Structures are given as structure tokens and as C-alpha cells.
Amino acid sequence: MNGPEIRVDVAPGLHLFVPPARRAGATALTTDGAATLGHVIESLGVPLTEVGALVVDGREVPPSHIPAAGEHVAVRAVTRPQRVPGAPLRFLLDVHLGTLARRLRLLGVDTAYESTDIGDPALAARSAAEKRVMLSRDRGLLRRRELWAGAFVYSTRPEEQLRDVLDRFAPELHPWTRCTACNGLLRRATKDEVADQLEHGTRRTYDVFARCTACGRAYWKGAHHDQLEAIVERALSGSAERG
Template structure:
């Protein structure tokens, strides 16, 4: 079995200095191993193998794990000498630590709502007991639109400082989606996901699988632009907002309660139906 010895000093970790003298450096090394998809986030030398290090005084498991590049939002069970331990536990010399990834959420019972009937008003639908709401960072605008397309309350963050974004998700109880690990490490971020995929649809599929979203989808119930709920509207209500050819050939519309946009089942809607089918088909079988 290959092992690594973590060199250098960063975060809460301190490597052995061969020239140092004193009791501190005679203490046993701490050993850590990351499991599953967490190996995508740690330095290459620490992947799929135990890694030895010395931690700074009073460092917690959270500090040690995040010093290897893994935000606490990605962590599930942590074992110390084989027993579960909280992230605020202090790291002790000689500890053997196993870090497992946060498990994917089991999908709720029942099939996802069909993409074939998108114009039913959202208020007429039975809502599950808990449907997650999200905050996507400023670089995940495409992902935010895909989640809105599926009916999930998804805000898109601006370029505010990390502290402000962390306070926002803490106050709103939202799940933070980001490709910024330092943001996800913030102590006020309780739930989040470091999005691995690069392409928009792959990002959406990753989030759907991880949070078990497919059965909770309510396609075409939120505005793609502003995230506000949509409601059904008559032709007369929205007539002044319609192109003449649309007004003459359509009689089913939805109206954004936030920005006032009007949607109808045209060719763009049919393309979005195909996107919805592709995304929710990623539900675990």
C-alpha cells in the first residue's frame, strides 16, 4: 500500500521538518484517507491512499480536511479510529482518519411530473413536504436556468464577497451550488455542492442525481429569467404583450408573477420539453 507524507505548511497542516528538534516533532503522525468522489478534490499524492501529516495546534477535523482541498459541504461520515466523529473534533497526534463523501439524497417516491403538461398553474399542484431551494454562484448561470426550468427555486448570486453570500444561504436555508471551494468552506455554509461538471446540462444532471430531484421536478412552473412563480393566464389578460400571430393562434399562456414575461407552447417550448425529458431521465433507477 502506497502512502503519502503531506509536505509544506498550509491550512491547519504542518509537515515534518527534518532539522527540527523538540517533543512536537516526536509525536506520532496523523493519518488521513479520503474515499469515493472526494479523491477528485484532493492533491494527487493523497488520492486513494493514506496520507500522513502533522496538524497545527487546536486544528479540528474540519480544518484538516479542508486543508486538503475538500470543503465540508462535500463530507459525509468521518471516522476516527473507526468511530464516527464530528467535524469540530480536535485532531490528535496518531489519529487515523477516514473521510467519506456526502451520500446522494434518495429520490422521493413517485415519478417526476410530466414535461407534456407545462401550463398548469403551479398553485394547483400538490407540493412535496420539502423541495430544496438553491443559490448558484455567479459563474453557474446556465445551471440556474436549468433548475428553474424544472421548477426549483434557484437564485443566481452576484459577485458579492464570500461573506455576504455565505450569510445569504445561512439566512435563507438555501443549498449553495458553486465551483469555488473557498466559498463552500465558509463556516456559515451548511449545505452545498461543489459542482464537478463543466457543461451546463451535465452540471444539471449531476445536481439532479446528487439531491434526488427528478421526482420533485415541476417543469415550466418558474420563470427562467427571474425565478418567480408562473401562473396560467387568459389571452385577454396578456393580449397587449403578445405578437399578433401568437395572439391569433394560441389560447394557453403562463404569466410570470415577477417580471411579467409571457410564455406559450411554441417551438422554443417544444425544444425545452426535450431538455426536460433528458434531464429528468437521469433519475436513479
């Protein structure tokens, strides 16, 4: 690039996306004079899904803004909680986020998940068709223009991933209402209705069951219930603190 020189100041929360040399205050950047500011920011490594505002010399501008020589650009992180207008809040997760998908479903959050690698174009198309927020650690996927909306998952630890998503989007929580296997809605079921899925010990020990209205899977308070209950309680407590 040999066009106008601008100065870019990336918010600390976005520093992991940019080279270390560009993390300490505003740094000079030469553009080609034709690229949009959104393209320039993405060329630094920052997905636009993570940008809350682009402020040029004190005024907010859209990503389509063409930078002029001498401009000072402040790249801010998204404001939390982030609101996604135009559709009910629903998520789509890629193949690498299976545990996060199951935990979001446990909390009653509408969460689609691709258990196989169907490719970035297909994921982006599904996000757009179903108006779902794409959650991924794949920066290339989050740069695809056809996405309905997207968000980078910052941690590799499921408990931190869940906490971050809940803090960022503040979805309504309805624990124990969705199938963790397929995302279908659960309903109360009698023991007879799910008898074909129960071992003898389970039939003898438990009396309260639920069944997925989509895939038919049966649920009851089994050996792992305390662990799941702890996840739910932490999520509900965090939601109450956020107000």
C-alpha cells in the same frame, strides 16, 4: 505543523480536491495538535460540504474532533441522495451558474440566482438568511462558516451539472411551474392578459399562455419548446429511475 502524525485516506470521489500525492491510499499528515479535523481536511483542499463522514479508527467523529497521534482518518464523500434537514430544499447559485439556475427553475425547483458578483460574504449571508443550499464551483465560498448548506458543482457542462444536482439532492420536480427569469410562480393566463408581450405572429399562432406572478413575463410553447421538453423528460426519467 510539527504535532501528531495521522494517516488520511480520502475517498476517490474527492480526489480532485487534493494533490496527486495524497490520492493513492492513506498518506501521512502532520498536524499542529490543536487544529480540528475539519480544519485539517479543509487544509488539504476538500470543502466540508463534500464530506459525508469522517471516520477515525472505525468510528465516526465530528469535524470538531482534535486528531491524536497515530489515528487513521477515512474521509468519505456525501451519501446520495443527500438530505438537508431543517428547511424546504431550496437553492442559491452564484453568478457563474446561470444556465443551471434556469434549468432548475424549468423543472419547478425553487432556485435563487445572483446575476452579478455580489461577493462571497453576501452570498453566504443570503444562503443563511433564506436557508438555501449554496451551489458553486468556488471552494473558498463553500468554506464560509455562515453558509446554511452548500455543494460543489463538479462539472462545467450545464447538462452534467443538472444531472449531478438532481442525483445528489433528489428535489421534487414540478416542471413548467416557475419563471426561468426570476423564479416566480407561473399561472395560466389568457391571450388578452399577455397581449402587450406578443408579436403579431405569436398572437395568431398560439392560444395557451402562462404568466409569472412575480415579474409578469409571459410564456407559451414557442420555437424552443422541443428543446426544453427534452430537458424536462430526461430529468423526469432520471427521477423515476432513482425511485
